Every structure is written in structure tokens, then in C-alpha cells.
Amino acid sequence: MKPPSLKPPFIPPRETLWVIWLGERFLPLVLRRLSQTVKVTVYPEEWARLERLRDQRLILSGNHPGGCDPLVAFWMARRLGRRFNYLAARDVFVGFKRWLLPAAGCYSIMRGVPDREAIRTTRRLLAEQDRQVVIFPEGEVYQLNDITLPFQAGVVAMGFWALEDLQRLGKPLSLPIVPMAIKYRCLCHAERHIRAALGRLEAALSLSGDPLPTLYGRLRRIGERVVAAAEAEVGWKPPEGASLGERIIALKEHLLQRVAETLRLPPFPGKTYAERLRAGFNAVHAFVSEYEDAKTDYERRLHQRRLELAEPLHDELWRLYQFVAVSDDYVARHLTCERFLEVINRLEFEILGKSRTSVPREAIVRIGEPMELAEQFDAYRQDRRATVNRLTAALEARVVGLLRELMRQGTPLSVPDVASAG
Incomplete structure (x- = not known):
């Protein structure tokens, strides 16, 4: 996408x-x-x-x-x-x-x-x-x-x-x-589709060995690998001894803070990560729109510079958006096929580039x-x-x-x- x-x-x-x-x-x-x-x-x-x-x-x-x-x-x-x-x-x-x-x-x-x-x-x-x-x-x-x-x-x-x-x-x-x-x-009971999707994701991540005995355990292991790869990509070292849930939260907040600092803004407001992510998208759009109605060549050049600066920030926020469902307890709190598939679809976008599972x-x-x-x-x-x-x-x-x-x-x-x- x-x-x-x-x-x-x-x-x-x-x-x-x-x-x-x-x-x-x-x-x-x-x-x-x-x-x-x-x-x-x-x-x-x-x-x-x-x-x-x-x-x-x-x-x-x-x-x-x-x-x-x-x-x-x-x-x-x-x-x-x-x-x-x-x-x-x-x-x-x-x-x-x-x-x-x-x-x-x-x-x-x-x-x-x-x-x-x-x-x-x-x-x-x-x-x-x-x-x-x-x-x-x-x-x-x-x-x-x-x-x-x-x-x-x-x-x-x-x-x-x-x-x-x-x-x-x-x-x-x-x-x-x-x-x-x-x-x-x-x-339908989607366990068959979920097992097939987990198998594709495990193969894409080269997760070898016998599959873990439960669907949730396999999903969590995939999540751990994705989080570790994202941490390495952005050069972020998680706190010593942090759990998977704590690492996910810290990584998300680090990336949001990096976008805010690039725009020279204070931390994005909001009580939850999803609210702050929405505030980040809004801030990028507001940053770009300042010279949207440019009437002079100079203002048009300023607007073009803002577009060039905002594009990678927007891409980064879009990737964070794909991770909005990745937490250590969203699926565990209420184990349903629907919640499993929601998280699997996000992981498929991140790992495979598109969602391949539907029921x-x-x-x-x-x-x-x-x-x-x-x-x-x-x-x-x-x-x-x-x-x-x-x-x-x-x-x-x-x-x-x-x-x-x-x-x-x-x-x-x-x-x-x-x-x-x-």
C-alpha cells in the first residue's frame, strides 16, 4: 500500500x-x-x-x-x-x-x-x-x-x-x-487461515524450528522479530530488561518524537499512542499546507521545500500507522479470530508489502x-x-x-x- x-x-x-x-x-x-x-x-x-x-x-x-x-x-x-x-x-x-x-x-x-x-x-x-x-x-x-x-x-x-x-x-x-x-x-472459524498466514510470515522472517504450540505464541514470536528489526533500523536501543510490550511502546514513542523534532514541534498531544499518531499526521499536513495557496515564485519554492521535507516524515508516520495494532495485549485481552486477523494484516503489510489473508x-x-x-x-x-x-x-x-x-x-x-x- x-x-x-x-x-x-x-x-x-x-x-x-x-x-x-x-x-x-x-x-x-x-x-x-x-x-x-x-x-x-x-x-x-x-x-x-x-x-x-x-x-x-x-x-x-x-x-x-x-x-x-x-x-x-x-x-x-x-x-x-x-x-x-x-x-x-x-x-x-x-x-x-x-x-x-x-x-x-x-x-x-x-x-x-x-x-x-x-x-x-x-x-x-x-x-x-x-x-x-x-x-x-x-x-x-x-x-x-x-x-x-x-x-x-x-x-x-x-x-x-x-x-x-x-x-x-x-x-x-x-x-x-x-x-x-x-x-x-x-x-467461519478462521483458524485454518490464521495458521496459513502465520506460516507465511514465519517463512518470510526465516523463523526456523518447530512452530510454537499455540497460535498466540507464534504471533508473539513474529511480533518480537519485527520489533527487533525496527529497533535496529532506526538505531534505537530498548531499555535494559524491557518486556516486548515496553519495547513496542518505547519504539513508537521514539519514532513519534523524531518526527516532532524534525518539524521543530513539541511532543504531539494525546492521551494514547493512536491520538498522538493522528496529531502527527495532522501536523505534517498543516506543515505542508502553510504555503499551499502560494502566489509568488518564492512562496511556491518554499512550499516545494516543505513537500520534500514532509514526504519522508509522512512515510514514517504511515509505517507507524501500520503498527498501531501491534501491542503485547490487544489480541491476548480478547482472543477472537477478528482480532487475530487485524494484527496479522498489519504484519503482512510490514513484512510482505501487502495483506494476503481474508475470510x-x-x-x-x-x-x-x-x-x-x-x-x-x-x-x-x-x-x-x-x-x-x-x-x-x-x-x-x-x-x-x-x-x-x-x-x-x-x-x-x-x-x-x-x-x-x-
């Missing part, structure tokens, strides 16, 4: 009816081909919540565990008999997708910096055109289905700005945010009670920041609550592996 481009331009939605028609017709095939998702399930009583809002403007907002989540939302639009718009990171619009995604209703937003064009487009779609917009508030594809990144406040903020536009236009003040959670579940999956979608922003409009006008932060936390809590209930849907591994992780 190639790291995304740092500077694509803003791309507005250019909905093309025949493209949407073809997408709806061939959606099951596309879901199967791109993500091995052969089934989408929504509980009937929760689908009724969305049905009641079928003809209203709304924001559909949920977790973002995989790159095919927008296709699941597209499936929901098809079933609802509506056309959604989708807010997506600019770096997704590359190659053929630069034409296809806008034709399907997508438009771009720049990570880490205020994107005026994206904000204006969102407000126009909601207030002037009464559209239904899909926004993933994590801002990143996290690839860990049971965990979420902290939600960013932009979803709620843009919703209130759209309410201000509705008031100015003299239209009824109503804008619900509909929380949803997506969980991908294996439709048939079901996407289970939960839909929560809508949050009507208009009910909080008076509070917003009295204290904008506090109201936006409070409702962002409430939205995150609703999505996380739905996701926790879905954790029980995971496919358990065999008993010996459970014992080994204890």
Missing part, C-alpha cells in the same frame, strides 16, 4: 446518476471483492429509527474500523431508497477514485487543518439541499474493530453551523445526528437513538465550545456503547490459545 499524497486539491461531490445506479446494482459484488463482506445485518427495530428520518436532513456518524465502511453506508442508503453524501479525507481521492468517489456523492476534507471548502460544502448540503451526510468523527481508518479513537468535534460543530444557516434561511430548525456502530464478524465477513450495523441538535441550539448560543464538546462526548459514548454490545459477536479461538494468553 502506498502512502497517500500530501496535497490533492479540494474535490466537491459531482453525483452522477448512472454511476450511483451501477453502484447500487453491483454493491454486493463490490463488497465481496474489496472486503470479503458477504452480508450486512441491521436489527429491524433499529433500522426503524432510520426509516422514520428517511425524508429529513441528517448526519449519520459512527466508528471507522475499515476502509470499506463507506460501502456499508452506501448499502444503507440503497436500502433506505436515498442518496447519501460522504465526507472523506483528501488523500483517498487518487487514481480512478478521484473520478469515481465524487460521482458517488463523496467530497474531500483536508486532515488536521480547517478546510473552508469542505465546511462550506457540508453546510450547503445540509441547510440548502436538506441532504443526508455521512461523517466518521474519528477522522482516521483505525483498523481495530473493537476500539475507537476519540471523536473530533468537527461533526457537531458543522451541525450547529448548518442550524445557523437554516435559521438564516427561515427553514425549520431540525438536524439529527444518528449514531451507528459497525462490527465485522468472521463467518468471508458479515458487517453488523447498530443504529442508536438520534441526537437532535436543535434541542441544544439555545445552549450552543450561550456557550458554543462547551456545548460542542459536551455533545461530541455524548455522541462518542453512544457509539462506543453500541460497539461494546457488539464485542460479544466476535468469533472465539480455541481453548489452548486462551490458556496461553492468560
